[in-house]
Amino acid sequence: MKIAIGNDHxxxxxxxxxxxxxxxxxxxxxxxxxxxxxxxDYPDFAHPVATDVAEGKVDFGIIICGSGNGIAMSANKHSKVRAALCWMKEIAALARQHNDANIISIPARYTSIPQALEMVETFLNTEFEGGRHQNRVNKIAYC
Known part of the structure; x- marks a missing residue:
């Protein structure tokens, strides 16, 4: 599996x-x-990760900044990207199961490294459920 990772300070x-x-x-x-x-500046690191994900060069992306918000907002400007801000493994699982998220955004100032490792492992090992969720995922890309 190929993963792109980007982070700010x-x-x-x-x-x-x-x-x-x-x-x-x-x-x-x-x-x-x-x-x-x-x-x-976090966008400088979000955009290359998001580009790789959107272009299919990698299977998933991981992005990290202080709150996880700014870097996720930047990544989500890319078509075909669904970056999910996660702060616990259960959210990481749901992001994959229900939203088919392809990038996990981690808030470094609000999680520990062991939590981040657990979230990444959960994210990468959780499958998208499809079914009723597929129609909703299809509606995320508005334009």
Whole structure:
């Protein structure tokens, strides 16, 4: 499985832990994130991840910023992207099951690294349920 990951200055430690976990499981990871805590602009890291997801270059994306909101808003500007802000594994599961989310957005300032690892693992291992949810997912892409 191929994963793209991007983060701003709030998430270098989270990204490192996530990338280490993914590589240990045999995933191929493309890293667009910063490795520094120096202030940067989260859209600069959201857009390459979202582009890879939208173009089918990767199976899923992971994005990280302080609240998880700004980076998710940026990613969701891309057609075919459904970035879900998650703060617990149950939300990550529902994002996949009901919304067919293809990017998980993690709020580094409001979750721990162990929580983030658990959410990523849940997100990647949960299937979209389809059925009644497919019609709703089809309506997400308004234009």
């Amino acid at each position: 709030a998430g270098p430690e989270y990204k490192k832990a996530i990338v280490d976990m993914l590589k240990a499981k045999g995933y191929e990871v493309t890293n667009y994130g910063t490795d520094s805590s120096d202030s940067v």
